[in-house]
Amino acid sequence: MKLPLFQVDAFTDRLFGGNPAAVVPLATWLPAPEMQKIAAENNLAETAFFVPQGDSFELRWFTPELEIDLCGHATLATAHILFTELGHRESHIHFHTLKAGTLTVTRNENLYTLDFPSRPVMDCQIPEGLLAAMGGKPPIEVWNSRDYLLVYESEADVLALKPDFVALGKIDMMGVIATAKGDHSDFVSRFFIPAAGVNEDPVTGSAHCNLIPYWASKLGKTQLHAYQVSARRGELWCELKDDRVLMSGKAVTYLKGEIYV
Structure with a gap:
């Protein structure tokens, strides 16, 4: 079987x-183990698969190791391909997902806006070994939602982090956001x-579901x-809008091809 494959640089x-992110359009769903093998072969942070559902689409995302519950950059990449390569004519696209509900992407010329759920962070206990594994100055605050959110004193502190990915991968968690x-x-x-097979994700929409409500409260805007x-x-x-976060970014197509499975 031959399938189209696109690769997009998002945000x-x-x-x-x-x-x-890789984007694979499907007419019907493949078995999940087969999609996982394709994602592992692509070896990118995420591979997005989608199938038409009336005027909208069902969407799923896979890292090289597992299916993930929410992904911003691969959603943006999928919308970019639908708009620029596959002839989608409306200014918006609705994606139905397994765990994140319906996500909408709106296009305004070359800027795409993602409408995602807000995920405010909460107080938490710090897992043993987390701070040592981050390889830098200690954070000034630690919070949790799906991922741990570590707040640092300065941008320089965030840039200077040199995590021990083996140690991080042994901690019972999904991921760690460092911010300032x-x-x-x-x-x-x-x-x-690292638990999902990605040591450092270059740009992460789902992390901004935590970051936007945190910084909106902190900065008062x-x-x-x-x-x-x-x-x-x-x-x-970015924009905080009630219990939703809006993230806008751009995207460029890197690759168009076919895969054989």
Whole structure:
């Protein structure tokens, strides 16, 4: 069987920046183990699979190791391919997901806005070994939602982190967000998720479901400009809107091809 395959750099306007995601359009769902093998073969942070459902689409995301409950950059990448390569004519797309409900992406020229659930962080106990595994200055705050949120004093502290990924992978958690006020933006972040087979994710939409409500409360405003300061770097324009977060970013197509399964 031959399937189309696209690769997109998301949350960037330049090739080799942002976060790469693979996108595989399907007529009907493949068995989950087969989609997992395709994602492992692609060896990107996420591979998105989608199938049509009337005027909308069902969407699922796989890391090289597992199916994940929410992914921003691969959702943006999927919308970009539908708009630019597959002839979607409306200005918005609705994606139905297994655990995150319905996600909407709206296009305004070359900017895509993702409408995602807000995930405010909560007080938590710090897992043994977490702070030592981060490899830098200790954070000034620690919170939790799906992922741990570690708040640092400065952007320089976030940039200086050198995590021990083997140690992080042994802690019972999904991922770790490191964040601080930005030098040239409202806030910056990095995201580490070795448990899912991705040591550092270049730009992470799902992490901003935590970051946006946190920084909106901290800074006293609902519209925020953010950078994820990985080596590939990504830029997001964000808004807190009731119990939803809006994340806007750009995307560029890197690859179009076919796979044989």
